[in-house]
Amino acid sequence: MGETPSPQSPPFSKYRWLRLLTYLLISWLALGIALAGAEELSNSYGFTYAVAFLSTFLQAGAVVLAVRRPVPAWALSLAAATATALLARQNLASLVLPSPNWPWPAPILLAHMAVFLLLALRVRPRSTLAAFAVTALTTYVVEGGIGAQKYSATGPVALALFAVAAVIGATLRSRSEARTELVQQTTITAEERARRTLLEERSRIARELHDVVAHHMSVISIQAQVAPHLVENPSEELKENLAGIRNNALEALTELRRVLGVLRSESPDEPEAVEDSTRLPAPGTGPAPDAPQPNLARLDALLENTRAAGLDVVKAEEGDARGYSPGVELSAYRIVQEALSNVLRHAPGAKVRVDIAHLPNGIYLSVSNSRPSRPVPPFRGSGHGLLGMRERAAMLGGQVEAKPTRHGGFLVTAFLPRGGAPEPAEPGPTGPAPPALP
Structure with missing residues (x-):
């Protein structure tokens, strides 16, 4: 799955100001996940604010890391999401609130979708498919194998959203590669x-x-x-x-x-x-x-x-x-x-x-x-x-x-x-026989 993406891989434009704008939007998304997500985890899953903030901070860090290192960022996001789900499982039975979403809480789900999108944009489809398979297997083990009490299952919905993010990213990547190849071919032709x-x-x-x-x-x-x-x-x-x-x-x-x-x-x-x-x-x-x-x-x-x-x-x-x-x-x-x-x-x-x-x-x-x-003097031609x-x-x-x-x-x-062009209807040219040599 290892691959070194180009600094100008999608969604990062060759224009500096567009790249800076992309970095800024991703940073704002990560900050929103860290702050708003910590509040939701603390209120809905019985986490202390420090634990909730640490969990969402790791997810936000994975989103930012995906800009340059999408594969390590995906691994970090999945590991943090798994740890958060296992910690939340202990508190689900004692909660008096309506059954919360588990094992993918909304802020964790949003962060992992962003990481998946950036991953699909930056690496080959085969690597994206492998990452999705590992994510699906982890979700099945946590939700179906370990399980919990009093929760609303989010595994199928989460996997569907991850698949959508992966398809969108892979499509954009393919279009970008096709456009780049077309430009290269045009340049070579010129x-x-x-x-x-x-x-x-x-x-x-x-x-x-x-x-x-x-x-x-x-x-x-x-x-x-x-x-x-x-x-x-x-x-x-x-x-x-x-x-x-x-x-x-x-x-x-x-x-x-x-x-x-x-x-x-x-x-x-x-x-x-x-x-x-x-x-x-x-x-x-x-x-x-x-x-x-x-x-x-x-x-x-x-x-x-x-x-x-x-x-x-x-x-x-x-x-x-x-x-x-x-x-x-x-x-x-x-x-x-x-x-x-x-x-x-x-x-x-x-x-x-x-x-x-x-x-x-x-x-x-x-x-x-x-x-x-x-x-005749020697003459090489x-x-x-x-x-x-x-x-x-x-x-x-x-x-x-x-x-x-x-x-x-x-x-x-x-x-x-006569006209300087071949005449298809005529057979091969026939002139007079070669003259007798003097």
Whole structure:
């Protein structure tokens, strides 16, 4: 039955003034029981005033003690009530007054009800039930087993009142616990919502940084690597400067990957989140607010930029371009951009083919490349770029597939629904067959 109640358990509010008011009311109740109860016990049961006051004083003390220690208070109240009943039993036969209430006189009954109410408010229902069982057993032994003469039995009425007090207290306790749990769940939900919003915003920022910076840094690195081969008898100073440009671009890309890895991580303070971020994050969900939003009309400029970096890029387009939502056009651009960036990093000198098919229900994209024309420097990636392409397509109800080809190259295909949402009535997207590798 032992349990340590919280200082803010019912009926004690979290507001200080309400707690003080509760303490004051309980103290006044205890004082009334001590004074008025002593007078009644002295007049009705033949007690001396000192004995009567001691009995009611113990009951009043139990009521006050129940505020902090309800279980010891209940034990004190029951023990004092039992002692009072046994002392009163000796005087019942000699009383000339009408038969008094026994074994629960009115002031003792009121005090024990108050203790029971506070007990039920502060401890588990199982503990309250155990206390009620002990009280009922004690009442049965005193009234039914020991008995007395010339009294009005109050045992059944007292037990009924104690049960009512226990039920009221347990109900109030359950309501308070339910309210507290609801507040906690609401707080947790709000915190989780804020956390999800923060993670989504961080992920969006990371993807936009990737879209804006990473592609151009890759182009700078490749151009710096190719430039010495375009000049006849380049000087050592020129080679050294171009090598410095390439190294700085690669270092900038490495640091950018680390920063973007931290932004994508759910725990940015963990060292693993930084060390494992050796690959660019996924493309984002929207452009930077101060920059024009890329769309399909800007794909030709992207391809020219890639050709300037040393790749042989061919574009083929089928069907008439229809009105796509801005999100679809942005995602199509970013998917092609990421695929070309991967070719620049992993297959320098490869031949690339970009196929675009405008279908009735959406747009089909294909970016394929041959094997690289020269050895590829070691480059470890974590696959976040491909993951980002899949995330971007999935948000629009589309899909992305990426796989190596049997000729040693790589193929990326994507389908995006026209309106940026899946069409349940349509089967899986069907575009043109993957093009023959150059």
